[in-house]
Amino acid sequence: MILLDSFLIRAALAGLGVALAAGPLGCFVVWRRMAYFGDATAHATILGVALALALEVPILAGALVVALAMALAIWWLSGRGEATDTLLGVMAHSALAFGLVAVAFLPGVRIDLMAYLFGDILSVGRIDLLVIWGGAALVTALLAWRWQRLLTSTLGADLAHAAGIDPRREQLILTLSLAVVVAVAIKVVGVLLIAALLLIPAAAARRFVRTPETMALAAAGLGGVAALGGVWASWAWDTPTGPTIVCIAALIFAAATAVRRGGG
Template sequence: MITDAFVLRALGAGLLAALATGPLGCFVVWRRMAYFGDATAHAAILGVALALGFNISIFAGTLVTAFAMALLVSALAGRGWAMDTTLGVLAHSALALGLVAASFLQGVRVDLEAFLFGDILTVQASDLIAMALGTAAVTGLMLWRWEALLTATISEDLARSLGLKPEREGLILTLALALVVAVALKVVGALLIGALLVIPPATARVMARTPERMALGAVAVAGLSVVLGLMASLWFDTPAGPSIVAAAAGLFVLSLSLGRVVRT
């Protein structure tokens, strides 16, 4: 069963998502952007509805909508809006609008549960190609701007003194986040993408000594979560996306216990 083609495709999709979410998730944790990630992910449902309505690629629709939401949130943050309230309003509004828009689609069968919670076991070869391209783009952005993003995250004043533009780095991070949402939507769904962005980096942070090790550790934890979650899904007939997140949560609890042992 493990070697069935659909399982191998699901595993490949999950590992691609892990590679994309790991390093970016570290910046989400460092910058305390968990709600930002949720708002961007929830906007993906509206992107799915628009893509189906206009008969375009769902990947393209979710990417554009997620990027637009991320830009909107960044613009409002720059104007001094209370971000916890703003993100709550935008996240839930985008999700509700997406669900309402999907209900108006005529002659289109929409499995909203798959987009909300993921449907990794139905990943096709074409999905893998799109995910591979998206993951490559995110990884390239992270490698290219790693030092600049890290410096801007530590101190915007320090970044400016070194000739960097924190606003530009924030825009790059926003683009990467939108790409990750488009990449991971098929794997864990819009409602669980935030968990995949936050839990593996939080787990890796317990043991990591440097930012780079934390990023690599986040990828490893996310990848292991995918493997364990898929195995649990196949053995216990549970939903794959939530099973992956549950596995990640289990690894996080385990890391806390190991962290206490190491410190003592």
């Protein structure tokens, strides 16, 4: 399509694709207080980037494999009662540090680490768009399929067991979905900002909605507004696009909080 020849159109579509998946998934992150899960998974993808470069495989493949491995490790540790906030923080920052050091040891490889840390959405190509929207569609379809089970297990393990639902399995599905979204979003907002894109639109949507379904839809919509607004503001004011998207999301959250308080 001729429209995709414009880097701004590709950037807008990439941001929108990530936002549509991150919004509903972010609701579960907020409800379950899983912010550190997202951070640990996101930070681990830098190690995946280093491994991909060392093995000469696609960056997305390395990031996805390591993100999935970290997600499985987090899920396993949480089942043993060991996944405290402190342990998750250690895993998140350690994975990021090891990834950065590993990149420095790669001979003859020069990469722009800022692009992976904060995103490089303006360089998104057609193949990247296909990967982003494919990953977003997969996660969205999975959430829609498991929606009621995920909600029930989020309310409480005892309620889930009473309904014949395995809460550990639902947590695994959420954790793996986080890994997929993190991997496909690395080029859009980078590993340091993806957790913000998961949390902020969902937190803003929570101010106005009464049902989980409307919160998921509102979070996706607000995330889309932040993505499109961030791309436009970045182009207009020549600012880094990934951080600008998060800034727009933060302004939306601040406005939502002010309106909510003003309305009582």
